Amino acid sequence: MRLLNVTTLQVEQFFHPNIPPYAILSHTWGRDEVSMAEMETIARHRLTRKQQMARIIPRTPDKADAMRMLLLSSMLTAFRGSSPLNRPPTPPSIADTFSSAPSPASFEKALVPASLHSSHVLELKAGFSKVSYACSQAERDGFQYIWVDTCCIDKASSAEMTEAINSMFSWYQLAGVCYAYLDDVQHGGHRGGYRIWKDDFAECRWFKRGWTLQELLAPRNITFYGQGWKQLGTKASLARTIEKATGIDRRTLLEPNLVFKASVARRMAWAARRSTTLVEDMSYCLMGIFGVTMIPLYGEGENAFVRLQEEIIKHSDDQSIFAWGILGQEDRPVIHHNQLEEFDDESATGTIGALARSPKDFAGMERVVCANPPPPQAETSDYALTNKGLRVRLHMLQVGTSTHTTSQKYFLAALDCRHEQEDPQDRLGILLAETETPNVLVRTRTRKHTRVSGEDLETAKPRAMYILTSTAGFANDGSEEEKVVVRAPDLISPGYDVIDVQAKHFQWNREFATMRLAGMPPPATTAAGVAYQLAVIIFFNRHLRSGFCVRIIVDSASATSECYVDLVPPPDPIPPEQRKGLTREEDEDVELNQLRSQSRALWDAPGALNLVRTRTTSSGKTVTWTQGVEIVNPDLYGAVDDEDDAGSVRSKRPASGEAMDPRPGVLFKEMWEKEYHRMVEAKIVRKKKGVISLDMTSMLFAGA
Secondary structure, three states: OEEEEOOOOOEEEOOOOOOOOEEEEEOOOOOOOOOHHHHHHHHHHHHHHHHHHHHHOOOOOOHHHHHHHHHHHHHHHHHHOOOOOOOOOOOOOHHHHHHOOOOHHHHHHHHOOHHHOOOOHHHHOHHHHHHHHHHHHHHHOOOOEEEOOOOOOOOOOHHHHHHHHHHHHHHHHHOOEEEEEOOOOOOOOOEOOOEOHHHHHHOOHHHOEOHHHHHHHOOOOEEEEEHHHEEEEEOOOOHHHHHHHHOOOHHHHHOHHHHHHOOHHHHHHHOOOOEOOOOOHHHHOOHHHHOOOOOOOOOOOOHHHHHHHHHHHHHOOOHHHHOOOOOOHHHOOOOOOOOHHHOOHHHHHOEEOOOOOOHHHHOOOOOEEEOOOOOOOOOOOOOEEEOOEEEEEEEEEEEOOOOOOOOOOEEEEEOOEEEOOOOOOOEEEEEEEEOOOOOEEEEEOOOOOOEEOHHHHHHOEEEEEEEOOOOOOOOOOOOEEEEEEEEOHHHHOOOEEEEEEEEOEEEEEOOOOEEEEEEEOOHHHOOOOEEEEEEEEEEEEOOOOEEEEEEEEEEOOOOOOEEEEEEEOOOOOOOHHHHOOOOHHHHHHHHHHHHHHHHHHHHHOOOEEEEEEEEEOOOOOEEEEEEEEEEEOHHHOOOOOOOOOOOOOOOOOOOOOOOEOOOOEEEEEEEOOOEEEEEEEEEEEEEEOOEEEEEEEEEEEEOO
16 A cells, blocks of 8 residues: 655555554545656655755754854955945844844745745646645644555556555545545535535535545545635534435444445445446446455446446345336436437337446435345345346246236246335335246336335245346347337327237337337348238227237348338127127127237238338439238248248248238227227338337227
8 A cells, every 4th residue: 555645745655564544535536636656756856855955054053153144244245345236235233143043944045046945847736736735634633644546556557556446445444534625615605695615515526426435435534625625524513414415324424334234225326326437437436335346447338337246246145236226216317219219229128137237227226225134944045147147036926917918927026125114024026027038037127116015925936037137139049139119109098008919029018118029030041022020919908898900010121121010900899699798807808819819810821911112223213112022920930831942931821812001000999988980000110220119199089
């Protein structure tokens, strides 16, 4: 560990356990900081100046020296003579010398060349002033050494940088006192008439930077200073203001040992509103708070936060690390579906990995605590990260078991953590969806507070499983992946919802109205005259017992993978006399089963469609024509007909009849107090690679 000598400004190195008592400085970096090499240059300049002064003035002058110097000065003046134009000042009398002897400083100024009085140019840097302030304050407080991050780390040494980053929390914890310098807070300053310095204190940069979080939590004694090194108060005296500014409770602020007793989610939430210049530093600055160490790898980006979570999992059984995104959603920006160009893959699909991508995902979770530990004889749940995902054993409840939901199974998994203001028996939960791989689940995004009550927890069954840590590889068979965003506010508001989906792989997120589909073959293997049916979707209104099917077609033979939508009229309704004696639920099942039979038939025998194709010639002219194209299901890709050669991508079932035009609209009946008709129109367009927008509008009018 390197420490700065407050008297000589020399950087000295010490090794454990021979580290002397020291103070420490906490601040936000600016553009004009002083590095270790520059501080060594300043120290050498001061040492050289001191040595030269010692040669000129070998000892401290006394009254006898003063008399000799004055006599010598008078003799030189007499020999040299005086000029009326340049008359030297009258020397003081010997009597004056005995009555008030000159100070040593005045002799140094008279005898030492002016060049030795000048400061080094590096001392004019803005960063040196706060180091000088801190050194003076440490000397007044009885410390001979101080640690400053700008000039006590050899940043040219990667090994020393790694040691400093991993040891910084303990260095702040072992310091005798910490000086927090807030250069954007002016003590006694007013702004806007009524604004006082405490308002600026709560909003200063120091409370918004990532590195200063551990510098706030680790030291027991912190003294805050504003502009001009004016004291603002201590951590104890300002605890209430700091609690309001950071969300960290006062007990934890005043007792650093309580930091490690807080849940992982709570500690992450403390950093949710902070930022760092480099993405990786947002993870490295949290290592000490979680008691883990890592080798910094600048350039790894967001993967640093994944590594941090992996290290936390190795050393902790706190399941609140998986509870991110459950609480605090009201503080997060809502993703609007008219901003598809700005969507990333996870936002567009509604599916997320088991691990968070940044501390911001834990916003609003300052009150999450670990649940009561299980009895000693109870079986504990362990978890680990594997190549298949997060291997974990959780208590799970199946949700959406009604026949009116999609065929995909969803589960609510209970975590061993809860909100401290809720029932102690309740647990936070995460929503999981099954994938095509057995016993491998994927987490589903939700804005709601997912909670498992104590009563439901008693009926939940433990299950060992894998949760995907990344949403990549959804189409793990080599086929491409598509994301469909459904925008139909005037259709969904009356109660229409996605009830069932026929597709190779799919995940439907009702809350975000997003669907994740897999099945597109690689473009290089696309056959001419063939388009692919990604999905057949059933939209159904349970209260009105009416619905329709939507087909999504992708022409992967085109350069832009053009998308088409086909709305299929519902089958003829069953006569009322055949539905007599049925309950409402049974009546709904009759209508829904009709639609399900229709969707399966469309999936099994998709037929052919007339697709409008376009291409651009070498001269830049756009050519458009209509072509009858056979529709093939992705799950039949690679199937071989008896009469075809190996490698054919055609369906086992032939196209039925002539190619028909895609239907962009559908008309069907609804029964309210009387018979109504609803007209639904759809438009589908590819917004970017892998993201499709399906816009649906509806109009309701009275029947004839």
